[in-house]
Amino acid sequence: MTVVSSLKQIHSLYSSFIVLAVVTASIIFTSTQATATEGDNRWFQIKSSLIGDSHIQDGQEILELDTPKRAMDAAIVPITIESKFEQTPDRYIKKLYIVIDNNPSPVAAVFTFPGNHSWKSLSTRVRINAYTDLRAIAEISDGSLYMVNNYVKASGGCSAPSLKDPAAAAAQLGRIKFRLPESFAAGDLVPTQLMIKHPNNSGLQFDQISRYYIPADFVRTIQVTYNGEEVFTVDTDISISEDPSIRFGFAPEKSGVLEVHVKDSKGRTFSHSMNLPEQRS
Amino acid sequence: MKQVKTTRQYGIFINFRKIYANLLSLDTSLLFQKILKIQYSQTCVMFSLALILLTTSATGVMAGGGFQQIAPGLYFSSGVHQDFSKSNKGQIANTGFIVGSERVAIIDTGSSYQQGLRIREHVRAVTDLPIDYVIVTHMHPDHALGTSAFSKDSPQVIGHQNLADALARRESTYLNNMKRLLGDSAKDTQLVIPSKSVTTTEGMSLNLGDRWLYLTAYPTAHTNNDLSVFDTKTGTLWLSDLLFVERIPVIDGSLLGWLKVMDGLMASGCINTQHNRQCQPIVQVVPGHGPVVTAWQSALAKQHHYLEEIANQIRRIISKGGTISQAVKSVGLDEQGNWLLFNEYHGRNVTAAFAELEWE
Structure with missing residues (x-):
C-alpha cells in the first residue's frame, strides 16, 4: 500500500503532515550515506516516500513553475506556480506538492484544494540550501499526477538560509496580515497575499553557546476559509522562508469573512480574519 | 623597535597607497615590511616601493593579501572586488591589524584558515608583540573564517553579542560554500566562536599599551552582528561592512536599521569612547x-542614497500589490553604473528589502 492510498483512508488534519514527517525522516536518514552526485537517486527516494510507485506525467500542460535561475538570497527565494487549466468541481488540482530535492527537508509544502474555488496563481517563498531541482507536482481530482521542475542554483558565498534577525522575529511572532486590492468586482479572481510573522526555524542548527540544537519552531498548517468554507489548506515545513507568505487567488461571490488559522510545531495557534464588504457586480 | 611615526612622515607612503594596494603581491609585501622593520626612512620607502613595482610587474602577481600602513601602527590589506573564487582564494574583504606598544589586535581574519595564516605572517613580519585580540567585525565568511589561524596565540576572540549565535546558525552553510567556491584554499578552515561579546548598550575598550581601541556593537544593520573598531590614537574608524566603497552594499540584516546607523554616524561625525569620555572626531x-x-x-551618503532609493521604489511596488519578482526586475536599475558587482548582489538586496518593507 502506498502512502497516498493509505492517506485517503485517514483524512485527519495531520495526514499530510505525517507524509512530510515520513519523507523528512527517511531523507535525513538516507542522506547520511548519500553523496552530492546522487541527485536522481535522492529524487527517487523522495518520490517513493511521497507517492509510491504511482506514475507521474510531464506537467507542462497542467502547471507552470516560475523560479529564479539563481537563489539570490538563500533565505528568501520567490516561487510561483500557475495552473494552466480552469479549476472546476469536475476537474481540479486536489493536491499540490512543492519539493526541493537537496534541502534538508525536501517537501516544502503540500497544498490541498477543496475544488470549489477557482485559482490561477500561487506564490510563496522558500529557502534554498544548495544547487537543486525544485518541483511542483499536481494531483488532479481524477488521481492523475503531473510534475514540472526547474533547476535553481545556490546563492553566493555570503548568503545562508537562516534568520536575519532572530530577536526581531521572536518579538513579532504570530502577527498576520491579509493584503488584497481595495476594490474589486464580485466574481473577480482577487489576488490575495497572506503574511505570517514566524521565524520558521529549522532546528538543524547547533547552538555553540548552549551546546544544544536550536529547537525547531516552524509553521505546520495554514488553513484559509471564506465564510467558513475552505479555500485551501497547506502543510508547511522548514523549507518555507521565515515570515511565510502565500499569494493566492480566490473569487468571493458575496460579502463575507476571510479567515486564516495557523498552527505551528510547538502547538501554538494563530488566527486572523478580515471582512470583505459587498462588492459591486 | 619603534613603529611609531608622525602622520607627516607617512605622507609619501599615503600618496603611493593606491598603486601599492593594487600591485602588492604577498611575498614582496612581506619583504617590504621586513625592510620597514629594519629601517624606516623615506628613502627606504621609496626604494622598496620601486623594488615592489619592479618585482610585481615582472611576476605579474596581483591581488589582496599585502598590507600597508594607513596610520601609525595601523595596517590594512584590501580585498579584491570580486566574488569568492579559487583564483582570489577568497581574499575579497579588507582585513587589518593594529600594533600598540604592548600587544596587537587583528581586525577580521579572511575567508579561510590559510588566509588567516597569511595575515599572521604579515603581523610577524612587523612585530613580535603578542596577538592578544582577534576582532571579528561580523559573521560573513570573507571576514570571519580565518580566525583559527591565531589559535596558537590564544587571543580573546571578540565579536558583537549576536555574532556567536549568527555564526553557529550558519556554520555548515558557510563552510560548505567556501569548500565549493574556494576549493583547496578552504582547506582546514573551521569556525571559531567568539569568546567575548560586545553589547549594543556598553561598547568595549581594548588597551594595546600606548593606544586604546573602542568597539561599538550596532543594532541590526548590514547584519544583526555589526561591530566597528575606533582607534583613538589616529581617529581611524574601522566600519567594516557598515560601509561599502566602490563595491555594491549587501543587505543581510535590516535596510531600515542600516539607514538609521548611517544617519547616526553622519549626524555626529564622532565616536563616543568610554576611554576619554568625549566624542572624538572621525579622521578616516x-x-x-x-x-x-x-x-x-560622502562615501556613506552614496551608500545611503542607494539603500534609500531601493526602499522608496520597493514601497511603491508594495503599495500597488506587486511581488518580489516584479521588484527585482525594475527597482534601482539606475544605480547600476554606480557600483561594482551590481548584477551579482542587487537582486538579493531587493529581495531582502522587499520582505522587510512589506511589514511596515
Missing part, C-alpha cells in the same frame, strides 16, 4: 570593501 574610515576614505561622509 576603513570600509569592509574598497579603499580607505577620508571623505567618509
